[in-house]
Each structure stands twice: as C-alpha cells, then as structure tokens.
Amino acid sequence: xxxxxxxxxxxxxxxxxxxxxxxxxxxxxxxxxxxxxxxxxxxxxxxxxxxxxxxxxxxxxxxxxxxxxxxxxxxxxxxxxxxxxxxxxxxxxxxxxxxxxxxxxxxxxxxxxxxxxxxxxxxxxxxxxxxxxxxxxxxxxxxxxxxxxxxxxxxxxxxxxxxxxxxxxxxxxxxxxxxxxxxxxxxxxxxxxxxxxxxxxxxxxxxxxxxxxxxxxxxxxxxxxxxxxxxxxxxxxxxxxxxxxxxxxxxxxxxxxxxxxxxxxxxxxxxxxxxxxxxxxxxxxxxxxxxxxxxxxxxxxxxxxxxxxxxxxxxxxxxxxxxxxxxxxxxxxxxxxxxxxxxxxxxxxxxxxxxxxxxxxxxxxxxxxxxxxxxxxxxxxxxxxxxxxxxxxxxxxxxxxxxxxxxxxxxxxxxxxxxx
Ligand code: AMP
Ligand code: GLY
Numbered sequence: 001x002x003x004x005x006x007x008x009x010x011x012x013x014x015x016x017x018x019x020x021x022x023x024x025x026x027x028x029x030x031x032x033x034x035x036x037x038x039x040x041x042x043x044x045x046x047x048x049x050x051x052x053x054x055x056x057x058x059x060x061x062x063x064x065x066x067x068x069x070x071x072x073x074x075x076x077x078x079x080x081x082x083x084x085x086x087x088x089x090x091x092x093x094x095x096x097x098x099x100x101x102x103x104x105x106x107x108x109x110x111x112x113x114x115x116x117x118x119x120x121x122x123x124x125x126x127x128x129x130x131x132x133x134x135x136x137x138x139x140x141x142x143x144x145x146x147x148x149x150x151x152x153x154x155x156x157x158x159x160x161x162x163x164x165x166x167x168x169x170x171x172x173x174x175x176x177x178x179x180x181x182x183x184x185x186x187x188x189x190x191x192x193x194x195x196x197x198x199x200x201x202x203x204x205x206x207x208x209x210x211x212x213x214x215x216x217x218x219x220x221x222x223x224x225x226x227x228x229x230x231x232x233x234x235x236x237x238x239x240x241x242x243x244x245x246x247x248x249x250x251x252x253x254x255x256x257x258x259x260x261x262x263x264x265x266x267x268x269x270x271x272x273x274x275x276x277x278x279x280x281x282x283x284x285x286x287x288x289x290x291x292x293x294x295x296x297x298x299x300x301x302x303x304x305x306x307x308x309x310x311x312x313x314x315x316x317x318x319x320x321x322x323x324x325x326x327x328x329x330x331x332x333x334x335x336x337x338x339x340x341x342x343x344x345x346x347x348x349x350x351x352x353x354x355x356x357x358x359x360x361x362x363x364x365x366x367x368x369x370x371x372x373x374x375x376x377x378x379x380x381x382x383x384x385x386x387x388x389x390x391x392x393x394x395x396x397x398x399x400x401x402x403x404x405x406x407x408x409x410x411x412x413x414x415x416x417x418x419x420x
Contacts, residue, residue: 001024001025001026001064001065001303001307002026002027002028002029002061002062002063002064003019003025003027003028003029003063003064003065003066003067003303003306004028004029004030004031004054004057004058004061004063004065004066004067005019005028005029005030005031005033005037005041005066005067005069006030006031006048006054006066006067006068006069006070006073006078007030007031007048007068007069007070008030008032008033008034008037009034009069009070009288009363009364009376009378010036010288010289010291010292010330010361010362010363010378010380010381011069011070011285011286011287011288011289011291011292012030012033012034012037012069013033013034013036013037013292013361013362013363013381014291014292014295014296014359014361014381014383015067015069015286015291015295015302016028016030016033016036016037016040016041017040017295017359017361018295018298018302019041019067019302019303020040020041021301021302022301022302022303022304023301023303023304024301024303024304024307025303027041027042027061028040028041028042029041029042029043029044029057029061029063030042030043030044031043031044031045031046031048031054031057032044032045032046032048034362034363034364034365034366034375035362035365035366035367035372035373035375036360036361036362036363036365037362038367044057048073049072049073049076051073051077051078051081051082054066054078054082055081055082055085055087058082058087059085059087063087064088064307065088065089065090065303065306065307065310066082066087066088066089066090066091067089067090067091067306068089068090068091068264068285069285069286069288070285071097071100071101071147071283071284071285072147074091074092074094074097074100074264074284074285075094075097075098075100075101075147075284076094077093077094077097078091079091079092079093079094079097079263079264080093080094088310088311089310090263090264090306090309090310091263091264091284091285092262092263092264092266092284093260093261093263095255095258095260096255096260096261096262096263096284097284099251099266099282099283099284100147100281100282100283100284100285101146101147101284102145102146103143103144103145103146103181103281104122104145104179104181106279106281106282107120107122107181108122109251109254110279112254113250113251113253113254114250115246115247115250115251115279116246116247116276116277116278116279117278117279117280118141118183118184118185118186118271118278118280119183119184120181120182120183120184121181121182122179122180122181122182123179123180123182124178124179125170126166126167126170129142129166129180129182130162130163130166132182133159133162133163133166133182134159136182136184137184138156138157138158138159138185139155139156139157139185140156140159140162140182140183140184140185141153141154141155141156141182141183141184141185142154142156142162142165142166142169142180142181142182142183143169143180143181143182143183144169144173144174144175144177144180144181145177145179145180145181146174146175146177148174148175149224150212150222150223150224151174151222152169152173152174153222155185162182166180186271186273186278186280187273188271188272188273188274188278189209189234189271189272189417190209190210190269190270190271190272190280191207191208191209191232191234191235191270191272191277192207192208192209192210192228192232192267192268192269192270192287192290193207193243193247193248193267193268193270193277194206194207194208194265194266194267194268194286194287194290194294195248195265195266195268196264196265196305196309196314196319197252197261197262197263197264197266197309197314198263198308198309198310198311198312198313198314199261199262199263199312200261200312200314200315201314201315202248202252202262202266202314203314203317203319204240204244205265205294205319206230206231206290206294206297206321207230207231207232207234207235208228208229208230208231208232208287208290208293208294209228209229209230209232209233209234209415209417210225210226210227210228210287210289210290211225211226211227211228211411211414212224212225212226213226214226214332214336214337214411215411216411216412216413217413217416221337221338222337223332223336223337223377223378224288224337224377224378225287225288225289225290225330225378226329226330226332226410226411226414227289227327227328227329227330227410227411227414227415228287228289228290228292228293228327228328228414229293229325229326229327229328229389229392229414229415229418230290230293230294230297230325230326230327231325233417233418234272236275238275239272239275239277242275242276242277243268243270243277246277247268247270247277247279248266248268251266251282262284263309263310264284264285264309265284265285265286266282266283266284267282267283267284267285267286267287267290268282269281269282269283288363289328289330289378289381289383292328292359292361292381292383293326293327293328293383294326296322296326296357296359296383296385297321297322297324297326297385298320298321298322299320299321299322300317300318300319300320304317305317305319322385324385324386324387325385325386325387325388325389325392326383326384326385326392327383327384327389327392327393327396327414327415328381328382328383328396328414329381329382329393329396329397329400329410329411329412329414330363330378330379330380330381330382330410330411331378331379331380331381331382331400331403331405331408331409331410332377332378332379332408332409332410333364333374333376333377333378333379333407333408334407334408334409335377336377336378337377340377341374341407342364342373342374342375342376343373343374343375344373344374344407345371345372345373345374346365346372346373346374346379346380346403346405346408347403347405348402348403348404348405349372349380349403351402352399352402352403354399357384357385357386358382358383358384358385358395358399359381359382359383359384360380360381360382360383360399361380361381361383362379362380362381363376363378363379363380363381364376364377364378364379365379365380374407379405379408380403380408382396382397382399382400383396384396389415389418389419390419392415393412393414393415393419396414397410397412
C-alpha cells in the first residue's frame, strides 16, 4: 500500500523508516520531509496547511493511509477534513486534538473527571490574575492557552516574573487570547507515557524521559527536546496501572461523553511524585525525539498496526517490543533554541557506517544537489538500542564525533539519571 506522512522532523523520518520495514508497503510519500526522508520516501512540496491540496494529492497517488506527525494540522482539523473525503487518516479529530490545542480545555476536563493534575486557576484579565499570584506560594507556573511550540509556559520563582508573563500572554505573544492559566508548581520527576488507539481499543506504547533544557544538567532555556531515553526509569507496574486508571481511562471516557474518541498516538506528559502520577499536559501525537527513541524498539509491523487503527480493528494486533533500552542524542545548530544559521553543509554523513540497532534520523536537514545542508535548530538524531544505556550514549556520541560537524552542539549527558 501507499502511505503519506505529514511533517518534516526527526519524528517523521522515524515514521518513514518504520513504514519502510513493513511487509505491506509500496510507496511512501512525505510532505514536506527532509534530506533523511528523501532517502526512503518521495518528498512532496505541498502546503500541509492546505487540506484540499493534500486531498487532491492523496487521490491522485492512490494513497491508502495518511499519517499525521505534528500537532498543528491535527489541531486545525486535518483528520475531520480528510475523513469527510473518505481518506483514512491516522490521528485524532479536531475536537479530540483540543487536548493539546487548549490547555484550559484539558484542565477543565481534569477537574470534571477527577484526573490528578496541578491545582489551577483560569483568569480573564491581568488584574484578577495578578491578585491571584499575590496569594500563591512560589514558584508558580503561568501558561498561555493555545499551541506555543513549548514556549508558552513560564515557571516563575518571583512574583514580578509572573506579572511579566501575564502581561506578555495577554498582549498576544502567543496569539490573541482572553484567558490565562495559572498553576501550582509540581515538584517531581517527569515521564512521558504513550498510548496508541483506534478509538475503541488502545495499547500502551512505551514510556520515555526527554531532556527539554538546552544545556547539560538540565540548565538553560526550554527546547523541543535535546534527547530522550526509553523506558523511563520511573516505569513500574503499579505506576502504569495508576496512570491508566486515574489519567488515561477517564480522559477517553471524557472524549466519549463529548461524542468523539481518540484515534492516533496520545502522549501524556506526567509529573511523578512519590510514585503518583499527575498530568502536566497532553500531546495528541508522538513526541519528538521520543518517537525516534521508541519506534526502533517496536517488533510489530508498523503499517499493519496503523492500518488496524484506521480500520478500527486494533484488537486483532499482538503488539510486540524489543525489551532493551533505547537512547537518542540530538545534534543541534549552534545558537538553538535562539537564533542560528541554516544552510551549513554537513559533510561526512555519508561516510558513517551504522551497525545493527544504530540509527541516524534527520530532523532539520535538506538536500541541495548532492550536499546535505542544515535546515533547522534540531538537525540530526542519533539513536542506539542495546541492553545498556551507557553504551548507547557512548556510541551515539562516537557517531557525532565521526561526523564532526563544526556548526553543531549536543548534550553529552542525555540519560544521566539512568547512567551516571
Ligand atoms: P508543558 O508545555 O505544559 O508541557 O510545559 C513545559 C514544561 O514546563 C513541562 O515539561 C514541565 O517541565 C514544566 N511544567 C509545566 N507545568 C508545570 C507544573 N505545574 N509544575 C512543574 N513544572 C511544570
Ligand atoms: N519532546 C517533547 C514533545 O514532543 O513535545
């Protein structure tokens, strides 16, 4: 069968790679893709925000399934649009995507269904928000409601920082808004928990811990993710059961009560405090770089799995995994997550010989003639699977050193909590 993958990051290169390994695959298209997807799929340059253009392309190229990588088209309703045109699409509906698209929607849902989360308040103007901050303990967390690429969250250690955050959000830094979310700070350890669902049946789809801060020791600004490892060190049966019972099941029930369901990957960003889970946020897609970290562990045929989801027969699938450990180190452009230069050649990439269970996924890259150029803040992902996290990290770093890209930098301490 032919599939179309929407997106251009490391996550989408990993999705293409998993499709490529499938027994049932014929052609893979990726829109718009990167220099890595170009090696195994046909990159197509259509506007991924133009759902009619995507529909036309799908029909012309006999594409059976569309897999949506990033959140924006999901939140904008791509799945509803394509499905109205009888195109099978892996991803949640526009309504279900509000779990990521509106933090306030999710908080209200948590409140109604008793899902453990940080205590919160929702405010319609800065006066009320500032008055509330006056009475709260510090630190305090101020959040913009909508999608903000991870930037709309302020952890404030002082009240005047919260005041600035409130002002910036109401001034439209993350788009027009008439509401703001203020939360209690949860002090614990983060863990990402994934499920895959066809709308009725679901399976857990691995756990991971990502490293969001730009510098070693979890210092500096937040990024999209500098690396990750799977499984999370926090994972245990008792905790898994609590996550499912207290967080996942009530959320799926809430969606059902809204006359929708969840098809696709659901990513729960959790804070674990004394083996108790609290929901920090939902994402309605795989994480990046968690996807690159987890997918190489999957044994089950990926296209069969996705096909079962869009055909609502996930219960016929026996989900199987490699029970080892996977770790990803992200190579970034110098300057990221602030300003950085693009279009810098990455030499030596073709010379690297990968062994079994070693992967290089492209993220911000593009091909120009026969050269590979940087094209984003997060450029390449080095993923290694073995029985040993330390060995994975060393191998990933050796590969990065082999490439020796002078415009790159990375965190050498990914997985320090399970290694050092
Ligand atoms: P979010 O975009 O909501 O995931 O927030 C980004 C990051 O901010 C999270 O990954 C956490 O590290 C941190 N964060 C968000 N909310 C809280 C909270 N209530 N308490 C502690 N940390 C938080
Ligand atoms: N790695 C965090 C995210 O994908 O949102």
